[in-house]
Amino acid sequence: MENSPLDAQIDSDQMLSASFLGTPLDRAMMQRCIELARRALGRTAPNPLVGAVIVKDGQIIGEGFHPGAGNPHAEVFALREAGDLAVGATIYVNLEPCNHYGRTPPCSEALVAAGVAKVVVGMVDPDPRVSGGGIARLQQAGIEVVVGVEEEACRQLNEAFIHRILYQRPFGILKYAMTLDGKIATTTGHSAWITSPDARHIVHQLRAACDAVIVGGNTVRLDNPKLTSHQTYTHNPLRVVMSRNLDLPTDAYLWETTDAPTLVLTEANSSPYFQQMLLKKNVEVVELTPLTPTKVMEYLYQRNLLSVLWECGGTLAASAIAQAAVQKVLAFIAPKIVGGKTAPSPVGDLGLAMMTDAITLERVTWRPVGSDCMLEGYLPPLPR
Numbered sequence: 001m002e003n004s005p006l007d008a009q010i011d012s013d014q015m016l017s018a019s020f021l022g023t024p025l026d027r028a029m030m031q032r033c034i035e036l037a038r039r040a041l042g043r044t045a046p047n048p049l050v051g052a053v054i055v056k057d058g059q060i061i062g063e064g065f066h067p068g069a070g071n072p073h074a075e076v077f078a079l080r081e082a083g084d085l086a087v088g089a090t091i092y093v094n095l096e097p098c099n100h101y102g103r104t105p106p107c108s109e110a111l112v113a114a115g116v117a118k119v120v121v122g123m124v125d126p127d128p129r130v131s132g133g134g135i136a137r138l139q140q141a142g143i144e145v146v147v148g149v150e151e152e153a154c155r156q157l158n159e160a161f162i163h164r165i166l167y168q169r170p171f172g173i174l175k176y177a178m179t180l181d182g183k184i185a186t187t188t189g190h191s192a193w194i195t196s197p198d199a200r201h202i203v204h205q206l207r208a209a210c211d212a213v214i215v216g217g218n219t220v221r222l223d224n225p226k227l228t229s230h231q232t233y234t235h236n237p238l239r240v241v242m243s244r245n246l247d248l249p250t251d252a253y254l255w256e257t258t259d260a261p262t263l264v265l266t267e268a269n270s271s272p273y274f275q276q277m278l279l280k281k282n283v284e285v286v287e288l289t290p291l292t293p294t295k296v297m298e299y300l301y302q303r304n305l306l307s308v309l310w311e312c313g314g315t316l317a318a319s320a321i322a323q324a325a326v327q328k329v330l331a332f333i334a335p336k337i338v339g340g341k342t343a344p345s346p347v348g349d350l351g352l353a354m355m356t357d358a359i360t361l362e363r364v365t366w367r368p369v370g371s372d373c374m375l376e377g378y379l380p381p382l383p384r
């Protein structure tokens with residue numbers, strides 16, 4: 001059989017991994033779904049990132065992605081673009097088509113009505129309202145369904161969504177930059193950007209992909225950060241400050257700049273004067289007592305957030321880890337040495353006595369970023 005125009009575009013690397021589920025064309029189309037889905041990075045919460053591609057006679061006839069909660073799903077955009085040509089076509093989608101009435105009607109019914117012949121799915125939707133029901137509905141209608149093409153990449157794309165559904169909490173990422181000798185500041189407490197501009201660029205991209213970035217009061221006092229994703233990225237996360245007593249500077253960038261919304265979390269009976277000042281500057285203030293990472297994640301879950309980035313100092317980072325508010329660690333290690341017994345490190349006291357008690361990260365990867373090393377790994381999963 002002659003190759004279709006799309007087959008010809010698939011490069012030899014993908015051909016080499018032909019032992020994975022699906023044909024090279026299937027895998028290339030699923031990667032395209034992921035690429036489309038990523039256009040809405042940071043904007044879909046609490047919904048997942050989803051892209052869809054419709055292919056007929058070796059040509060793409062429709063594409064779409066989910067722009068955010070309340071909007072139509074990716075499949076609907078792709079079907080709209082394909083129009084009547086969707087009859088007998090194959091649709092690729094990185095997440096199982098939904099089968100429920102939520103903010104929008106079920107995509108399974110739209111696919112049946114459009115007359116598609118085949119649906120290729122990246123992963124089963126963990127949302128209990130779907131969870132295999134979309135696949136079953138399509139099969140009942142006589143549509144061929146293939147599940148699990150590029151599944152690992154699809155799961156990685158929606159790791160925050162999966163965590164949110166399984167644990168009813170946002171997905172927490174702890175990000176820090178440290179010197180080769182494990183310091184985030186000098187003994188005098190002086191800190192500045194430790195890493196290279198390339199690493200900073202990745203941090204800005206990460207902020208754009210997250211729904212919120214959290215710091216403690218100490219970081220506001222010492223670093224006066226802006227916590228935005230840089231002007232070239234359009235999405236800024238919600239900037240969250242945790243401060244029990246609101247002993248904070250009145251002129252911090254976080255309340256003087258309006259590029260992103262700011263939320264200050266504090267305890268009941270903290271300074272009413274400071275609260276008034278923040279409210280006048282359009283900063284939201286919410287009291288959560290006791291103010292712990294657990295309470296904060298519970299609250300941010302209620303606010304429909306998917307992912308939060310902890311950019312805090314060592315004491316808060318240690319509490320966030322101890323209270324399972326961190327699932328993934330992203331560490332930048334700069335080839336610098338500052339020394340000093342009392343110079344702070346990225347994670348404070350975890351109360352561990354023995355080296356054998358150390359938390360061992362899983363699925364660890366690292367790569368050079370500019371002159372630094374970027375290491376990524378996951379904390380062991382929580383029991384459910």
Ligand SMILES: Nc1nc(O)c(N)c(N[C@@H]2O[C@H](COP(=O)(O)O)[C@@H](O)[C@H]2O)n1
Nearest residue numbers: 050066073074095096097102103104127
């Ligand atoms: N397959 C698929 N494509 C999309 O574009 C989606 N957004 C989803 N989301 C699933 O449906 C739930 C949200 O439904 P509403 O947007 O409220 O109608 C979400 O939890 C996913 O399970 N799926």
Ligand SMILES: [Zn+2]
Nearest residue numbers: 073098106107
């Ligand atoms: Zn849907």
